[in-house]
Amino acid sequence: MKKTQTILVVDDDKSIVELIRDFLENDGFQVETAFDASQALDIFQSHSIDCIILDIMMPGQNGFELCRKLREESNVPILFLSALSDDVDKIRGLVLGGDDYIVKTASPGEIVARVKAVLRRSNSHQEQKSKVLDYGRLVLDLSTREVFMDGNAISLTPKEYELLRLFAEHPKHVFSYDQLLDKFWDGVGDKHTVRVHLSRLREKIEANPNNPKFVVNVWGIGYRFVGE
Numbered sequence: 001m002k003k004t005q006t007i008l009v010v011d012d013d014k015s016i017v018e019l020i021r022d023f024l025e026n027d028g029f030q031v032e033t034a035f036d037a038s039q040a041l042d043i044f045q046s047h048s049i050d051c052i053i054l055d056i057m058m059p060g061q062n063g064f065e066l067c068r069k070l071r072e073e074s075n076v077p078i079l080f081l082s083a084l085s086d087d088v089d090k091i092r093g094l095v096l097g098g099d100d101y102i103v104k105t106a107s108p109g110e111i112v113a114r115v116k117a118v119l120r121r122s123n124s125h126q127e128q129k130s131k132v133l134d135y136g137r138l139v140l141d142l143s144t145r146e147v148f149m150d151g152n153a154i155s156l157t158p159k160e161y162e163l164l165r166l167f168a169e170h171p172k173h174v175f176s177y178d179q180l181l182d183k184f185w186d187g188v189g190d191k192h193t194v195r196v197h198l199s200r201l202r203e204k205i206e207a208n209p210n211n212p213k214f215v216v217n218v219w220g221i222g223y224r225f226v227g228e
Contacts, residue, residue: 005119006030006048010040010063011055011081016104020053020081023108024115037061041069049076051119053111054098056082056089064096071097077118077158081111087192094196099159100185117186122158133168135227138205138214140168149205159184160201167215167225176222198223 007029011017014035021031032047034040036058044052052070056063067078079100080093090101099118102111133140139148145161147154156164162184166175177191185193202209215223 004028004030005050006032007115008032008034008040008043008047008049008052010034010037010052010058010066012036012058013055016055016081019108020111023112027112027116029115037063037066040066044070044074044076051077051079051115051122053079053081053102053115056080056084056093064092067093067096067098071157075155075157075161077122079111079114079118091192091196094193095200097157097200099157114186118158121162121184133165135168135214138168138227140165147205154204156201156204159197160204163197163201164205164215167223171225171227174218174221174224180222194222 007024009017009020009024009031010033011020012035017033017035021033024031032043032049034043037060040052040054043049054063054067063080063082067080070076070078077099078097079102080090080098081102081104082089082093083104093101100114102114106114131142133142137150140146141148142165147156147161147164163180166183177194180194181187181189198215199209202212202215205214206212214227215225218224
């Protein structure tokens, strides 16, 4: 029997929480709710959570601060939900480890669709046969979703892992910005979205992120994986 996935919805506006909860439950998800960061952290640490919908502007600790704390211990997919549509806030959320950014004017149906998309990307390879991609200093174990640099495990967010896997499975292939947006963000976003995630990934896998050896730019088009 397929495991019911649990979504944690965090927002200080109870009406929004209840609306999103109703739509998620109607689609078969189990839902936990929290109205501030402290409550959300307690629930996350005591429950098995598959995805978090996280408001940014909350009293006390805001969503950005909570995301930073969660990323210290988990790669659970995080979707920021905010009344703010400013690109600066969007980029900040992605840099901190968010997997998507949804403006509150989005319909509940769209929010559910985005949750399904990020879960699908996160879980799509979990049941595949064991396979290791060995590029010397960089090794990906596709069966366990582990990544090693110089023999040491490194922590990647679900989005970072899926990006790296795509590149590593298709060395030398050039992926355009539009192709990456369509595959990982359902076509929602722009070049800055891709650049932020690639920059964050390079910080973790490149000896010198300013002179990358694994994922390199193809100027004006996108990126390709070449290895060292």
